Amino acid sequence: MTFTTFIQHVLTGISLGGAYALIAIGYTMVYGILLLINFAHADIFMMAGYFMIFAMSSMPWFIAIPVVIVVTVALGLAVESVAYKPLRMSPRMSIMISAIGMSYLLQNLAIYLFSALPRAYPVITPLKQSFQIGGVSASLVTILTPVLTIVLVLLLMFLINNTKIGMAMRAVSKDYDTSKLMGIKINRVISFTFIIGSALAAIGSILYFTDRMSVTPFSGILPGLKCFVAAVLGGIGSIPGAVIGGFFIGISETFLVALGYSTFSDAFTFLLLIVILIFRPTGLLGEAITEKV
Numbered sequence: 001m002t003f004t005t006f007i008q009h010v011l012t013g014i015s016l017g018g019a020y021a022l023i024a025i026g027y028t029m030v031y032g033i034l035l036l037i038n039f040a041h042a043d044i045f046m047m048a049g050y051f052m053i054f055a056m057s058s059m060p061w062f063i064a065i066p067v068v069i070v071v072t073v074a075l076g077l078a079v080e081s082v083a084y085k086p087l088r089m090s091p092r093m094s095i096m097i098s099a100i101g102m103s104y105l106l107q108n109l110a111i112y113l114f115s116a117l118p119r120a121y122p123v124i125t126p127l128k129q130s131f132q133i134g135g136v137s138a139s140l141v142t143i144l145t146p147v148l149t150i151v152l153v154l155l156l157m158f159l160i161n162n163t164k165i166g167m168a169m170r171a172v173s174k175d176y177d178t179s180k181l182m183g184i185k186i187n188r189v190i191s192f193t194f195i196i197g198s199a200l201a202a203i204g205s206i207l208y209f210t211d212r213m214s215v216t217p218f219s220g221i222l223p224g225l226k227c228f229v230a231a232v233l234g235g236i237g238s239i240p241g242a243v244i245g246g247f248f249i250g251i252s253e254t255f256l257v258a259l260g261y262s263t264f265s266d267a268f269t270f271l272l273l274i275v276i277l278i279f280r281p282t283g284l285l286g287e288a289i290t291e292k293v
Contacts, residue, residue: 004135009258010251015142015211017250018149022204023227024234024242025156026197032173032237033193035092039099040079042224043106044198048072048205049121049215050114056122065124069202076198077191079106085187110217118214127210145207146247152200153243160239165192173237222266226253229273235283244284 023045030038051071055064083102087095127141160166168189171179180186208223209215230249234241249269256265276283 007136009254011138013251013254015145017247018145019204019208020227020230020250021149021243021246022200024230024246026201027231028236028242029193029197040102042220043103044076045201045205046220048202049209061124069199072202073195073198076194080194107217118216121209121213141210226269229269233276235285238285241285
């Protein structure tokens with residue numbers, strides 16, 4: 001492998017990892033607040049792909065992108081209101097079953113509305129613009145994805161550490177019941193968490209599908225599982241950990257494909273999950289949770 005080829009694969013891996021990181025943040029934020037794995041998150045990401053297809057059919061890309069983000073956020077809030085809010089005081093297993101059910105509901109709704117056949121993802125011309133640097137060629141989306149991911153994460157960390165709603169989110173993540181007793185509006189905090197997670201899923205969807213050019217009702221399953229692994233790898237509940245996990249999996253997957261091991265690229269991700277759960281269940285940056293008796 002030449003140096004130029006190596007750099008080319010590094011760029012591709014970082015770009016893929018950036019999209020994974022944005023989606024993984026949605027998993028880790030919901031878990032940090034509710035101790036819940038939002039299995040429907042991957043399908044919200046998939047639905048955002050379809051929203052862009054229909055938005056771009058009737059409006060220019062610079063209007064379609066904010067419209068898609070807003071509609072995806074609305075879908076995320078609807079999922080939270082229908083599937084999770086009524087079960088707030090129920091056993092955790094009930095909420096998890098509801099999350100799995102919502103995931104299958106969104107997949108089957110997509111099949112019913114759009115059919116199971118792949119639909120072509122629209123070309124967002126500025127994102128597909130190519131650049132040549134020496135012997136390395138890359139499209140704007142490849143360069144933009146990691147930069148945008150880091151900027152969004154820095155803004156998110158600033159929001160969590162320096163605003164009133166961020167303080168409330170940190171309080172709820174530390175002690176749900178005490179936060180409720182202290183007068184924090186739990187439902188508002190949870191809704192805000194879903195707004196952020198869904199918005200990042202929509203942005204991640206645009207960056208991810210721009211390079212893959214087609215969407216099916218099952219397009220969210222494998223990326224969703226990989227992003228969940230990324231969140232676990234980094235330490236589920238930790239936003240920087242989710243970003244590190246996303247980049248690691250994106251780069252690893254790219255190099256496995258480049259070296260001719262594409263058959264094992266998906267298996268590697270899930271093998272990594274098993275290894276992490278055995279040797280470091282809290283992930284790289286996660287904190288051990290003490291169960292109260």
